[in-house]
Amino acid sequence: MTRSFIAEMTISHPDLPLTPSIRSTDAKITVESQPLTYDEASGTILFYSVTCSDYREFESALATDHTVTDWEATMTFPDCRVYQIYHSSETKFTTPEIADLGLQVLTIRTVDRNWNLRLHAPDRERLGDYWQFCRAEKVQFDLEKIYSTEPQANAFYGDRAEISLTERQREVARTAARTGYYEPEGASAAEVADELDISPSTLSTHLRRIMAKVFRQLFDD
CATH class of the missing domain: 1.10.10 (Arc Repressor Mutant, subunit A)
Structure with missing residues (x-):
């Protein structure tokens, strides 16, 4: 059986989706949908579930967020709201590259006011290619955790590995x-x-x- 991997990473850049709103409020956000295409002319629509202490504060932040052109709350639950966000052409997405590399998005959510991604990779090279893409796009990339999908595989943390280099x-x-x-x-x-x-x-x-x-x-x- 071919070995594959799960990687958890944090990425940050001022133009990533909702970054200004994330950094100015206590909102905890999870991406609930991924569009099939990204339209630079008309923008891109995504659905997010949002939990925060003050939704009015979050919506005020959306009003001045340069990655947002419009929004609406589509559903309200006791513990969260679902927002449909219309993103501007200024928004920087990395998910199209993830799809092009054959990586699978498992979850995208906010952690400590940055985006945390959990990806499934069929091989190690494609994770390296995604890191190189982020570097070229000036997106800060921090590998948090990585582990094999094999049964009983150990998890490894990005800052604890001892690597044998020349x-x-x-x-x-x-x-x-x-x-x-x-x-x-x-x-x-x-x-x-x-x-x-x-x-x-x-x-x-x-x-x-x-x-x-x-x-x-x-x-x-």
């Missing part, structure tokens, strides 16, 4: 981290490559091999 790979990884390459506003690939006195393509090869070792260490027995 000295050169450690140098590349340290330089990339020190210059902020992994941060949305950090150094570019060209700047990191220049500091290491290598070409950007060589840097890309090093980073891919480093990521492959990270995932292999996390996933393999």
